[in-house]
Amino acid sequence: MVIAAGHDLSSTEAPTALTFPSSFTWGTATAAYQIEGAATLDGRTPSIWDTYARTPGKVRNGDTGDIATDHYHRWREDVAIMADLGVGAYRFSLSWPRVQPTGRGPSVQKGLDFYRRLTDELLEKNIQPVATLYHWDLPQDLEDAGGWPERATADRFAAYAALAAEALGDRVRTWITLNEPWCSAFLGYASGVHAPGRTDPVAALRAAHHLNLGHGKAVQALRSNLPSYAQVSVTLNIHHVRPHSQEAEDVDAARRIDALANRVFTGPMLQGEYPEDLLRDTSSLTDWSFVKDGDLPEICQPLDFLGVNYYTPTLVSGGAAGSSHRSDGHGKSEHTPWPAADDVTFHLPPGSTTAMGWAVDPTGLHDLLVRMGRDFPRLPLMITENGAAFDDYVDPAGEVNDPDRIAYLQGHLAAVHRAIEAGVDVRGYFLWSLLDNFEWGYGYSKRFGAVYVDYPTGNRIPKASARWYGQVARSGVLSSPDPMSD
Ligand code: IFM
Numbered sequence: 001m002v003i004a005a006g007h008d009l010s011s012t013e014a015p016t017a018l019t020f021p022s023s024f025t026w027g028t029a030t031a032a033y034q035i036e037g038a039a040t041l042d043g044r045t046p047s048i049w050d051t052y053a054r055t056p057g058k059v060r061n062g063d064t065g066d067i068a069t070d071h072y073h074r075w076r077e078d079v080a081i082m083a084d085l086g087v088g089a090y091r092f093s094l095s096w097p098r099v100q101p102t103g104r105g106p107s108v109q110k111g112l113d114f115y116r117r118l119t120d121e122l123l124e125k126n127i128q129p130v131a132t133l134y135h136w137d138l139p140q141d142l143e144d145a146g147g148w149p150e151r152a153t154a155d156r157f158a159a160y161a162a163l164a165a166e167a168l169g170d171r172v173r174t175w176i177t178l179n180e181p182w183c184s185a186f187l188g189y190a191s192g193v194h195a196p197g198r199t200d201p202v203a204a205l206r207a208a209h210h211l212n213l214g215h216g217k218a219v220q221a222l223r224s225n226l227p228s229y230a231q232v233s234v235t236l237n238i239h240h241v242r243p244h245s246q247e248a249e250d251v252d253a254a255r256r257i258d259a260l261a262n263r264v265f266t267g268p269m270l271q272g273e274y275p276e277d278l279l280r281d282t283s284s285l286t287d288w289s290f291v292k293d294g295d296l297p298e299i300c301q302p303l304d305f306l307g308v309n310y311y312t313p314t315l316v317s318g319g320a321a322g323s324s325h326r327s328d329g330h331g332k333s334e335h336t337p338w339p340a341a342d343d344v345t346f347h348l349p350p351g352s353t354t355a356m357g358w359a360v361d362p363t364g365l366h367d368l369l370v371r372m373g374r375d376f377p378r379l380p381l382m383i384t385e386n387g388a389a390f391d392d393y394v395d396p397a398g399e400v401n402d403p404d405r406i407a408y409l410q411g412h413l414a415a416v417h418r419a420i421e422a423g424v425d426v427r428g429y430f431l432w433s434l435l436d437n438f439e440w441g442y443g444y445s446k447r448f449g450a451v452y453v454d455y456p457t458g459n460r461i462p463k464a465s466a467r468w469y470g471q472v473a474r475s476g477v478l479s480s481p482d483p484m485s486d
Contacts, residue, residue: 018417018478025128025428026473027089028082028450029385031135031179033065034437036095038072042110045101047137048147048188049440052195063443069435069453074460075118081451081460082434083125085470090127091384091430092118093135093179094164103139103156107163119171130384130430131172132235133161133218135179136194143196148184148207148214151290158217165225173230176307176384177218180237181211182261183330186337193331193441201339205282206290212268216299223301234269235307235384238262240368244317244347253318253344256281260338261314270376272300282340305427307384308372310412311356313364315347329358331441355389355446360408362415369416373424380425386412387432389439389446392463400452400463409469413478431469435460 033049053064071078082090096103098111119129134157142153161177178184187194190204198204215234222232239261243250259278267275273296279288312329320343329346330337338344349359365386372381388408392400413429420426436449444455450466453459472478 016479018414020417020476020478021420022476023427024476025089025382025430026087026476027091027128027130027428027430028085028087028434028469029091029430029432030071030434030437031093031132032095032098033068033135033137034433034439035069035071035435036098037066037068037070039064039066041072042098042114043101043108044095044098044111046140047095047097048140048143048195049137051140051143052197055197058197059441060443060445063438063445065438068438069455070458071435072114074458075114076121077460078434079118079121079125079127081462081466082122082127085450085462085466086474087470088126088128088473089130089174089428089430090122090434091130091132091176093132093137095137096134096160097137097139099167100160100163101139103142103160107167112167115168116171119168123171128174129172130174130176131164131168132176132179133157133164134177134184134214136184136188138184138196147189147196147198148210149189149200149203150206151210151213151292154210154214154217157214158221161218162221162225165222169226169230175222175226175230175232177215177222177232177234178211179235179384180309181208181215181234181265182237182239185211186260186339187330190339191330191333191335191337193333193337199333199335201336202286204337205286205288205339208264209268209288209290209295212265212299213295215269216295216301219301219303220298231304233303233305233307233382234265235309236262236265237309237311237385238266238368238372240310240313240364240371242313242315242349242364244315244345247317249318250316253316253341256341257314257316257338257344260341266375268296268299270300270303270306270379272296285340303379305380305382306372306376307382308368309385309432310365310368310383311386311388312354312358313349313361315349317345317347319343320345329356354404354408355391356442358388360388360411362411365412366415366419369419369424369426370422373419373422380427382427383416383429385430385432387448387450389448392436392447392452394452394454394461398461400461402463402465405450405463405465406468409465410478413472417478
């Protein structure tokens with residue numbers, strides 16, 4: 001264990017401080033639709049999320065991203081907050097319909113200028129910009145043409161990636177193609193709890209393949225338009241799937257969900273093939289003939305690191321027909337996001353929960369990192385999201401005290417440290433999220449931010465966790481004992 005200077009390595013006492021490598025990246029993360037607002041300004045056209053949020057009954061309280069946190073106007077203040085905290089990197093996403101309205105044709109200068117101003121300001125404050133190309137806001141016109149279940153969307157995505165790289169490649173070094181394609185494919189097209197709200201399991205599998213293809217094509221488009229020092233990656237919400245027991249049907253349920261959640265992406269992206277068991281498990285739905293000759297080598301492009309998002313583990317059992325959609329933590333739907341896995345039951349793992357009802361379990365992050373390090377030993381990992389929603393409020397002194405979030409972050413950062421000690425190449429950590437924001441189907445009812453946003457006024461109040469995280473980021477030292485070690 002690497003212990004802060006001054007500690008005796010041979011001591012059996014619990015460590016009081018955990019020191020991260022000096023090159024470790026400390027950041028915060030957001031996404032365009034969740035924070036920008038300005039939905040109709042400067043040529044932006046609707047995305048699938050504008051349409052979905054405006055459809056009655058889809059988003060809690062009828063909330064939309066029309067104004068969100070008004071980051072489109074308050075970006076300078078938001079960068080100043082990050083600079084004050086002392087974080088070294090900021091992961092944000094480009095709004096595709098702001099950069100290239102309708103998803104076709106030339107880029108819009110005003111849209112790009114927004115990201116130029118933002119990234120200039122970040123660099124000025126010594127904060128490295130990390131740009132995600134796609135965090136779920138497909139231009140509505142492309143959905144009207146068939147969306148991700150159609151192959152052409154992958155080509156459109158690559159063309160957009162080229163435009164973005166050409167415009168911003170001189171200032172953004174680190175690029176991420178897709179954020180959590182599992183959500184785009186399976187929540188968007190199978191359970192319908194995300195935009196565009198379709199409920200067709202075959203469309204979801206087709207979407208997963210075309211997201212994979214779009215990723216591979218976008219990596220190539222980025223590489224040909226970026227300087228050679230640029231870093232290119234993808235972010236996956238790898239599910240850490242645990243069987244409820246060691247009974248064969250529970251172990252098999254875990255294998256199947258692992259294939260549908262994780263290996264459907266890591267297989268083609270990192271190994272150049274779809275897992276045999278996934279193809280077999282879903283053969284009653286599709287023969288996968290939408291995978292064409294040449295697609296797999298195109299998808300499997302070298303990456304500079306893998307972005308991993310983690311919030312909570314996934315606990316499953318097999319053998320109970322019709323229960324797969326009841327408690328998988330992604331919102332209520334009559335339709336399952338898990339094609340051909342109707343007999344899998346999702347359980348709430350033990351322990352305390354966040355305001356999302358998600359179990360707090362840092363061991364899941366540790367075990368996940370160790371597994372990824374073992375499965376892909378030459379690929380560095382970056383935690384591109386981790387964090388928690390709690391029911392935060394402003395106290396009479398005007399402050400927001402969020403000890404639960406601090407405890408969550410502390411436990412998860414200690415888990416990251418343990419994984420690094422175990423030899424896993426983890427390069428950085430991005431706290432989700434910088435700001436309270438539009439939490440998709442939950443609207444503004446869930447607060448993930450380190451910074452509280454008072455929605456009626458737009459005022460920002462850094463929470464106690466923001467100050468705590470800034471201190472850890474500045475020092476690179478986690479100064480409380482690792483709750484996982486005894
Ligand atoms: O808010 C989301 C984010 O957009 C993607 N990852 C999970 C977060 C919390 O649900």
